[in-house]
Amino acid sequence: MTRNTVQRATAPQAVGHEMCQLISELYPICRSITGDGVRQTLKILQQHIPLTVREVPSGAQVFDWTIPKEWNIKNAYVKNSQGDKIVDFRKCNLHVLNYSVPIHKKISLEELKAHAFTLPEQPDWIPYRTSYYKEDWGFCLSHKVLASLAEGEYEVCIDSTLRDGYLTYGEYFLEGQAQDEILISTHVCHPSLANDNLSGIAVAVFLAKHLSRRSSTYSYRFLFTPGTIGSITWLSLNEARADRIKHGLTLACVGDSGPINYKKSRRGDAEIDRAVLQVLKDSGEPFEVNDFSPYGYDERQFCSPGFNLPVGCFMRTPHGTFPEYHTSADNLDLIRPDCLNDSFSKCSSILQILENNRTYLNLNPKCEPQLGKRGLYGSVGGTTGGKARELAMLWVLNLSDGHYSLLDIAEKSAISFEIIKSAADALLQNQLLEALPRD
């Protein structure tokens, strides 16, 4: 368990706070599925990990989709007849319907209302809305402000551009001993929204940083892509090598204070699904695990039937189920360093299981070996119940017939993976086990 020791050596609160700092730095940027917001975001990430930035030109065909024109925005506002800015993009970038085409004209209140998005149930919050694939323009504002507007003329201005350009994404590949890869994917297209998904970006970055400091069996691939079109682009460009991905997670909404919520991969019983479940059970904390469904984040693309990769989605409170979701209330107050850290730490434990989940062969399969003479078992008999570690050794010996991995054994014994792994290590040191080759 050298790895676990290393892991624990990282002071958890410190990592949580570092993630919060990164999120604060990224928060003001107006991201979208293309444009300088993503570029600027990836540049900041490069201060932490040496990720490669890739650019795919507008018009490129990626499976059924076409890379759209690149969108950039400088400014936007709505002024009333007195010239007061009643909506100001510079105060909050959610104010603009993301991907709005440029416009500058005077319109009636009625026409303004036809292009306005509000949340009547949450009259103080600004909603987040997009129109990537249909040219449109609009403003998102609090219902209170909209309701207060008097009849009259309004000046609407969106100083944006929509031109041929690029879709930008970041990729960081960490080579391990094997070609088999573990994918960590997270979407980078949301503007000033903290939990969805600066939290996912931060946890992915710090996992990458953490893993880069240790040797590992698997190779790791971290993707920072615009939602949907970004993962489709990556899969399109990497179709032939996608099957190297043996396990994967998409990360989203991992900074709020809710319990972990995991959505299984389409396969439903993939090793990643079982590893996540094991970590959640071992934690002793509340959690929720759901079957795959084809609505959510980029696992939709990785789990499309033509790929069917074993990629699940790791979240705290899932999209659409917290009131602040896709509103201005998903701000820095919604996320907590300890929760970010808990997400980081659980993801790290999941990867530990994947790294350490070997299948062993009991070299003394007929009856139990005499653990006592090897110092692995207490010498005084008759006491009530075995100690956890002795029991774990008996489980490992009993099930190591070549059909059960350590994860299988942890599941069947209801003993934590960590203790099972530690028991296997002790047996291995005593030549009682032999590791089978990974398949």
Place this chain on the structure above:
Amino acid sequence: MTRNTVQRATAPQAVGHEMCQLISELYPICRSITGDGVRQTLKILQQHIPLTVREVPSGAQVFDWTIPKEWNIKNAYVKNSQGDKIVDFRKCNLHVLNYSVPIHKKISLEELKAHAFTLPEQPDWIPYRTSYYKEDWGFCLSHKVLASLAEGEYEVCIDSTLRDGYLTYGEYFLEGQAQDEILISTHVCHPSLANDNLSGIAVAVFLAKHLSRRSSTYSYRFLFTPGTIGSITWLSLNEARADRIKHGLTLACVGDSGPINYKKSRRGDAEIDRAVLQVLKDSGEPFEVNDFSPYGYDERQFCSPGFNLPVGCFMRTPHGTFPEYHTSADNLDLIRPDCLNDSFSKCSSILQILENNRTYLNLNPKCEPQLGKRGLYGSVGGTTGGKARELAMLWVLNLSDGHYSLLDIAEKSAISFEIIKSAADALLQNQLLEALPRD
């Protein structure tokens, strides 16, 4: 969903009342497993559907059974010493032990009691009893009447005949595009009992009528047979072609106000079992589904191990579990037009699922196709949750890898079959799916 539109065009209450009318017409007839009661019944059914009446002679061997002598009855009574008819077959045909041999003599009260069947717990009701395969005679009467009888001589008369003749059953075959058949079977041997089983007869007739007005993929076979011996006879005569039956239902007790109760086929996971369950779940109403057991109606024969046909039993309150079962209280008051109609409608939906349950292939299996550009997906993003139909399309696309039928998809997604089917139709129209051949 053209079919659904047609179906809904039939005003439901109207069908319920038409079924009640048919039941009222059939109610007074004294049916048995052979004889003119069945003939008369089938003749009335022929006014609705062009069914074929078949006659199999007494003495014919049908598997382990022999067609019995034909039984007919004109009259029966018990008179007391004053000449008062205390039991009168013409008032209620349940009064005679069904298949009683002829008798006319004077007997003591004691001997009468030895041939009398009553229900002490329900002293006002007349039980229904039979003795098909052992020659016997008897009277069924209310316990109250029996208890009131004074000592003395009684004249018992049963003016019946038991002679070589025929077993009669009705068969209606509706040819579809395929040779594969769906079987609807119902028993026609019970005398004046409404729920068991004039209700089953009525629902079968109106389903046949309904299906005859539309084209269908499957062929349909409707059997109106005496219980047990009738289905055994049909299976014996049609042994070689029985395996054309791909799905089947026996109908019984479908007119009372209880929730639907479905008994699965012996296979337990047959498509018919899953289609029924889907309809019951989609209804949002209470229901009960039980595993197969070898006691019940003619599914016993269809599900005997030498046939093992996928035939389940569709009921409301099952045989033996309502107090009026097999008594004079199972009369026209026990059944309701809305309940008959609900049974009809749910059976119709089940058949719809079987007709429409295809397996499709996603023609764009790598990542999601862009539904928005085809007008299948809302253009403004960021809202909370997908609409039901959009979600259904994502499910159909995700699971249409050739291994999942629409019914599978409805089950996994917990979306109604109707919405799933509608989503598949939309995708099919957009060349995003291809139907796989039925196996």
Place this chain on the structure above:
Amino acid sequence: MTRNTVQRATAPQAVGHEMCQLISELYPICRSITGDGVRQTLKILQQHIPLTVREVPSGAQVFDWTIPKEWNIKNAYVKNSQGDKIVDFRKCNLHVLNYSVPIHKKISLEELKAHAFTLPEQPDWIPYRTSYYKEDWGFCLSHKVLASLAEGEYEVCIDSTLRDGYLTYGEYFLEGQAQDEILISTHVCHPSLANDNLSGIAVAVFLAKHLSRRSSTYSYRFLFTPGTIGSITWLSLNEARADRIKHGLTLACVGDSGPINYKKSRRGDAEIDRAVLQVLKDSGEPFEVNDFSPYGYDERQFCSPGFNLPVGCFMRTPHGTFPEYHTSADNLDLIRPDCLNDSFSKCSSILQILENNRTYLNLNPKCEPQLGKRGLYGSVGGTTGGKARELAMLWVLNLSDGHYSLLDIAEKSAISFEIIKSAADALLQNQLLEALPRD
């Protein structure tokens, strides 16, 4: 069901009391994993069943283990400075750490405490402790006595020997019609402890006695071995023939008043596991069934991965879960004749199922055969529900397609094995079934 009749002929209370008598006789003997205590125990058992006593020399290698030196003890005590025996082996043989090396010297209270075992939570009870594989000495005493000892010099004396000798075990083989064996194994190494495991010894002996009086299909092998090393020794000496064991039970703690607790074999769905579950369900009494775990009694060895024999562990209150476990309070008061008898009777029923669990073929598989004409079915129809035996016949006929044994049918029908077996016998007598060869 001739067997059942015979079985019931044994007055149950009588057997319970006979088992209690045997236990009382065995209780005072100081057993261990080797030595005269086991020899004396087996000699007493030979008065009931002609078991063979086997001796394996110290130093013999049995798989990973070595037969230890033989331990015998004559006397042991602790005297205080006044010469009073404050601990006396002759009053209770638990007082000596089992397998203590000889010692005779004067020591301080401090040193005595370093070699003393007590139960602070149960200050009146003497614990049972062993040190088989590490040479040591010690005394087990009540915490109350230890706490009362004054400072001063104590004389400790253990008059034991630890010399090359033998490991002794008992084996009783009862030949049946087939070579296939059922194993009943129980440990004989515990000194004055009643439930663990004189109860197991007694039930095994009386089962052997009971079975020896009747003919049986299976051969039976009864093992009375020291825990762990004894079963390892037997498996080592009988490695090549171990796979004749088709079903097996280890018996332990079967005399207390708790409900039956069964631990499944490693296979989890072995016929023995299902037979036990059936008997427990049929009993209508509370019970507990747990999955296999590699801690417990000699099933650990039989279920080691190199053997993986279908051997479960049949207990009442399991080891470690009753306060008296491995203490002087596990005495004759803890066990009850009616509980011993219930354990005996349930084991006997389990063996009955194994003996009678055949697979039959319905010789009339197309539709039901006419049971009425064979006198197997009531002639008056129309009553509510079938009788249990008629229903059982329908189940047997319906499922006897070659894939379902009687135990399968009992499980699926939720009818007791006894009634299912009786129904099959009636059908067999009527040439409606044919027994398939045992595989």
